[in-house]
Amino acid sequence: EEVAALLKKGGCRALTHLDLSRNGLGDVGLRALAEALVANTRNDQRLSCLKLKRNVIHSGVTALFRQLAHGNLRYLSTLDLSDNSIPGSAVARDLVKAVTHCSVADTWKSLDLSGNPIGDDALSTLFRTISKRPKCNLNCLEDLRLTHVEMGDRAMEALSGLMVQGRLERMRCLDISFNRIRPEGIVIFASALRDMIPPPQLESLSLAGNYVQDEGIRSLCHALRGMTSLVRLDVSMNGLVERLTHLSFTDVEESCPNLREIRVAADVGILQY
Numbered sequence: 001e002e003v004a005a006l007l008k009k010g011g012c013r014a015l016t017h018l019d020l021s022r023n024g025l026g027d028v029g030l031r032a033l034a035e036a037l038v039a040n041t042r043n044d045q046r047l048s049c050l051k052l053k054r055n056v057i058h059s060g061v062t063a064l065f066r067q068l069a070h071g072n073l074r075y076l077s078t079l080d081l082s083d084n085s086i087p088g089s090a091v092a093r094d095l096v097k098a099v100t101h102c103s104v105a106d107t108w109k110s111l112d113l114s115g116n117p118i119g120d121d122a123l124s125t126l127f128r129t130i131s132k133r134p135k136c137n138l139n140c141l142e143d144l145r146l147t148h149v150e151m152g153d154r155a156m157e158a159l160s161g162l163m164v165q166g167r168l169e170r171m172r173c174l175d176i177s178f179n180r181i182r183p184e185g186i187v188i189f190a191s192a193l194r195d196m197i198p199p200p201q202l203e204s205l206s207l208a209g210n211y212v213q214d215e216g217i218r219s220l221c222h223a224l225r226g227m228t229s230l231v232r233l234d235v236s237m238n239g240l241v242e243r244l245t246h247l248s249f250t251d252v253e254e255s256c257p258n259l260r261e262i263r264v265a266a267d268v269g270i271l272q273y
Helices: 002-008 027-041 060-067 090-098 118-133 153-164 185-195 214-223 241-254
Strands: 017-019 049-050 079-082 110-112 144-145 171-174 202-204 232-234 261-265 271-272
Touching: 017 060, 017 090, 027 060, 060 090, 090 118, 110 118, 153 185, 241 261
Parallel strands: 017 049, 049 079, 079 110, 110 144, 144 171, 171 202, 202 232, 232 261
Antiparallel strands: 261 271
């Protein structure tokens, strides 16, 4: 609240990065901060990076999302809300409005919602709503992190639909580790990778700790063949047991010249090339 008061008075007009991670910031404090940031924006303050990792934020995040939806904080390009308690309702209702606002879609480069109990339904709603808004391309988004968010196959299918539409063509890093994605979801995702025009430019892809199994991984490896941008792939802790699956990684390695690291399984360790 002291930071909010300082910002509201017009202090720190040159501020572009604000990191309040691990500060015990709760809903009341975030509401005050959101109001202060908007007031400071009117004084030509150009905040581009806001990190609120590992606080105690719950439904109060709606205050921040609503300011984004109203076109405030228009220079924000990096938002880290990981490791809080943000509910799915806030994402499905208020983040949807923020993301589909054109000014936000045109500036966001990095979004981290990891470690929040968002759920498959809310994420599916988010992605499907974006897909229905032709002007919302998220073409600037390069880094999307959704680990430990209870994401399942429905949200995976909706995300894949966005990719096929060309809404995420600049994506460089996608981390959806430790969720509830099954082989069916990965098969759809792999199909989206193959169908993307222009081809995906992923450098880092992590699907660790899901329920992908051999069937899903083989489909994924087929889709990744020839992806020259790929540097890191993590599919560890997915219950891979078939030798044929491990052989498919050889095909990926041989056709991806910049690939430096493949994490396959916790009991196998790290394969580095």
